[in-house]
Amino acid sequence: MKKVALDVDHVSIDYRDLSHMRLARSFSKGEVRKADVFRAVNDVSFSVKQGEILGIVGRNGSGKTTLLRSVAGIFQPDEGTIDTHGNRVSLMAIGIGFNANNTGRENILKSGMLLGCKLDYVKDRMDDIIEFSELGEFIDRPVRTYSSGMYSKLSFAVTAILDTDIMLVDEVLSVGDEHFRKKSFKKMEELMLSDRTVLIVSHATNTLEQFCDQVLWINDGQFMMLGDTTEVLKAYDESMQL
Amino acid sequence: MNNTKHLRIIYILKRVFLVLFFLGVATCGLYPVANQPIKVIVDSSTDKYVFSLSPAEVDKLSSYTMDCPGISEATIDEIRISRHFESICVDKITTGAFPSYGIIEGDSVVLNSEACDLLREASHSAVLERILFSEGLLVLTLLIWILLNALGEKIDPDNRNNHGPIYEIRKFCSEIKEYRQYMVFAANADLKAEVANSYLNRLWWLLEPLFNMLVYVVVFGKIMGNSIQNYATFVYSSLLMWTFFSKVLNYSVKCVRNNRDIVTKIYVPKHVLLITNMILDFFKLLFSLIVLIPMLIIFKVHIGIAAFWIIPTYLLMIIFSFGVGMIFLHYGVYIDDLSYAVGILLQMMMFLSGIFYDVITSLPHPLNVVMICVNPASMFVDTMRRALLYNTVSNVPLIVLWIIISLLISYIGIHIVYKNENGYVKVI
Numbered sequence: 296m297k298k299v300a301l302d303v304d305h306v307s308i309d310y311r312d313l314s315h316m317r318l319a320r321s322f323s324k325g326e327v328r329k330a331d332v333f334r335a336v337n338d339v340s341f342s343v344k345q346g347e348i349l350g351i352v353g354r355n356g357s358g359k360t361t362l363l364r365s366v367a368g369i370f371q372p373d374e375g376t377i378d379t380h381g382n383r384v385s386l387m388a389i390g391i392g393f394n395a396n397n398t399g400r401e402n403i404l405k406s407g408m409l410l411g412c413k414l415d416y417v418k419d420r421m422d423d424i425i426e427f428s429e430l431g432e433f434i435d436r437p438v439r440t441y442s443s444g445m446y447s448k449l450s451f452a453v454t455a456i457l458d459t460d461i462m463l464v465d466e467v468l469s470v471g472d473e474h475f476r477k478k479s480f481k482k483m484e485e486l487m488l489s490d491r492t493v494l495i496v497s498h499a500t501n502t503l504e505q506f507c508d509q510v511l512w513i514n515d516g517q518f519m520m521l522g523d524t525t526e527v528l529k530a531y532d533e534s535m536q537l
Numbered sequence: 538m539n540n541t542k543h544l545r546i547i548y549i550l551k552r553v554f555l556v557l558f559f560l561g562v563a564t565c566g567l568y569p570v571a572n573q574p575i576k577v578i579v580d581s582s583t584d585k586y587v588f589s590l591s592p593a594e595v596d597k598l599s600s601y602t603m604d605c606p607g608i609s610e611a612t613i614d615e616i617r618i619s620r621h622f623e624s625i626c627v628d629k630i631t632t633g634a635f636p637s638y639g640i641i642e643g644d645s646v647v648l649n650s651e652a653c654d655l656l657r658e659a660s661h662s663a664v665l666e667r668i669l670f671s672e673g674l675l676v677l678t679l680l681i682w683i684l685l686n687a688l689g690e691k692i693d694p695d696n697r698n699n700h701g702p703i704y705e706i707r708k709f710c711s712e713i714k715e716y717r718q719y720m721v722f723a724a725n726a727d728l729k730a731e732v733a734n735s736y737l738n739r740l741w742w743l744l745e746p747l748f749n750m751l752v753y754v755v756v757f758g759k760i761m762g763n764s765i766q767n768y769a770t771f772v773y774s775s776l777l778m779w780t781f782f783s784k785v786l787n788y789s790v791k792c793v794r795n796n797r798d799i800v801t802k803i804y805v806p807k808h809v810l811l812i813t814n815m816i817l818d819f820f821k822l823l824f825s826l827i828v829l830i831p832m833l834i835i836f837k838v839h840i841g842i843a844a845f846w847i848i849p850t851y852l853l854m855i856i857f858s859f860g861v862g863m864i865f866l867h868y869g870v871y872i873d874d875l876s877y878a879v880g881i882l883l884q885m886m887m888f889l890s891g892i893f894y895d896v897i898t899s900l901p902h903p904l905n906v907v908m909i910c911v912n913p914a915s916m917f918v919d920t921m922r923r924a925l926l927y928n929t930v931s932n933v934p935l936i937v938l939w940i941i942i943s944l945l946i947s948y949i950g951i952h953i954v955y956k957n958e959n960g961y962v963k964v965i
Contacts, residue, residue: 310963311960311963364801364962367802367803367804368804369800369801369802369803369804369962370958370959370960370961370962370963371959385803386802386803391798391799391802391803393798394726394727394730395730396729396730396731396733396734397726397729397730397733401726401729402726404722404726405719405722405723405726408716408718408719408722408723409719409799409803409805410803413718414718414722437730437733437734
């Protein structure tokens with residue numbers, strides 16, 4: 296029996312409309328009016344075992360990204376708990392902390408350290424990252440000179456090579472050209488075989504079918520279904536028909 | 538059940554101390570202070586002479602002769618008037634203004650009736666003590682408040698969802714340790730990025746304050762005219778400090794928004810972002826210091842042991858700007874137009890704080906003391922200048938007091954940000 300790597304327990308996340316927050320109110324502990332609160336994720340629970348890959352599906356605006364951000368620790372849930380059991384979590388997103396005027400190399404170091412790695416460790420893996428990103432000599436040029444494909448390739452490479460225990464992937468598998476896409480898929484397959492726990496958000500059901508051990512379906516923040524990949528995806532596809 | 542009772546007591550105690558604080562401030566403000574003895578300090582190019590005067594003596598003074606052996610061969614730098622706290626002067630007569638206040642007769646300095654009016658005024662008004670003691674009370678109340686919160690946290694570890702002082706300060710320290718490599722590296726990388734595609738590169742960090750200084754020297758020194766010695770160094774050294782201070786505050790308001798790319802994708806303690814920028818500005822400050830050193834040599838400024846007193850002034854400036862910056866950082870997330878307001882405020886503060894003039898001599902008597910006491914920017918700039926250019930250690934109680942206040946403000950800033958950072962990503 297594998298260890299549980301991530302526990303999400305009855306999590307709810309609210310967005311408050313703060314556009315008309317008054318300065319005075321922020322000093323006192325005034326209750327926020329009910330109408331201003333929008334519940335993006337409502338009472339969702341699941342747990343992922345170590346090495347498993349969980350897919351998350353749902354329509355636009357159903358709270359998938361919010362959920363991922365919350366797992367990544369960017370904000371705490373308003374209700375419920377998220378327990379990562381001491382694992383390091385990274386949200387694979389395009390260009391964490393990239394500064395367009397810095398070279399690719401500097402940006403790798405910067406975002407690597409933001410992901411919680413030590414400087415020496417990132418330096419050690421530098422060659423792997425550069426090789427995976429296929430940037431060649433562009434790595435020592437400022438990022439602003441990159442094409443959008445190169446930019447995405449670099450940021451995918453950073454998160455793919457630097458090991459974090461739990462990886463959160465938000466719709467980034469479709470970056471780069473055909474060749475790089477195939478390479479990313481291969482990398483994902485590798486990760487699947489390795490001991491890394493992965494959460495993928497995607498609309499591409501065939502991608503999910505290929506990789507995932509489990510799929511979670513949420514709709515408008517409500518928990519819909521969690522279970523075997525083919526079963527959930529079938530139900531999801533049916534609901535998406537016109 | 539016992540816990541809630543204790544927490545209730547702490548809650549009541551906090552209110553009691555708050556009321557005591559207001560009562561204390563009212564007492565400080567209204568207490569009838571009798572006329573005080575004053576000290577007159579004559580600073581000449583070779584020596585320093587101190588004279589004490591009792592209130593009764595000051596009252597019937599019409600001219601005042603001070604025996605200063607050796608003054609005939611030297612020149613007077615300035616004559617300072619102070620009360621109990623010798624290092625804080627409440628008024629002073631500079632070299633330029635001296636002829637209208639007195640003359641040198643042989644080995645003694647004779648002050649005329651106009652100067653005696655100044656002495657009387659200094660003896661009568663107790664503004665300095667009133668403000669100083671109120672600030673002391675503020676420190677005390679804040680300290681008690683935080684200690685009570687810490688106590689509440691000890692009794693009930695879950696107190697306010699883990700937002701007690703002990704937990705927060707520990708968290709802050711461990712995060713500083715964790716991210717120190719990143720902060721230095723990122724500051725360096727940002728510096729590189731800033732000058733990456735300019736021709737003059739790092740030279741801009743020198744040219745910017747230098748040309749600013751030239752403008753101010755021409756406008757305030759030549760066109761408006763003033764009698765401050767070494768006006769160029771006077772302005773340049775203050776501008777360095779002020780530039781750092783205003784840059785940090787201006788940045789802090791936009792800090793979270795500017796780092797949207799990072800903040801929305803990964804959890805970063807927000808103070809890490811602010812400190813990264815402070816390190817960047819500090820590098821620039823060190824770079825601009827390169828010009829200051831030749832300036833000091835060219836203008837033959839005598840630098841003595843008191844120059845070490847600039848270290849606490851810089852320390853105060855850094856802690857104060859961090860503390861205020863953290864608070865601005867929080868409100869800047871929610872209030873878009875705060876950056877305009879802060880910009881205007883800083884602009885106003887620059888002209889009020891005596892970057893281009895000496896607050897003590899340029900403002901009328903009670904106002905100059907108020908400015909020095911309640912405006913730390915004006916105070917640290919003035920103290921730094923006097924340590925660097927006039928070799929005097931000044932404003933000691935104020936510096937100490939404000940360092941403590943700044944530390945407390947920093948804690949409050951950290952507390953506010955920790956408590957609310959959850960919501961930042963949802964807003965920007």
